Amino acid sequence: xxxxxxxxxxxxxxxxxxxxxxxxxxxxxxxxxxxLLIVNKGKAVDEVQTSLRKDGHVCSIxxxxxxxxxxxxxxxxx
Numbered sequence: 001x002x003x004x005x006x007x008x009x010x011x012x013x014x015x016x017x018x019x020x021x022x023x024x025x026x027x028x029x030x031x032x033x034x035x036l037l038i039v040n041k042g043k044a045v046d047e048v049q050t051s052l053r054k055d056g057h058v059c060s061i062x063x064x065x066x067x068x069x070x071x072x073x074x075x076x077x078x
Contacts, residue, residue: 002034019051037071
């Protein structure tokens with residue numbers, strides 16, 4: 001499993017800011033390192049995963065709580 005480098009709480013941000021903040025964090029990471037994103041449940045989960053997958057990264061649900069979801073993103077390109 002990839003080493004988690006950073007955890008970002010994006011619950012205060014909406015589209016497209018949660019994607020932009022995640023993308024910027026991934027830019028300074030090495031390939032195969034992981035980033036955990038905490039987002040609000042619902043539409044935000046789908047939006048951020050779809051955008052990051054289009055960029056070539058691997059996304060999976062790490063944890064689901066009552067109002068938030070944690071997404072593991074593994075960087076797959078530079």
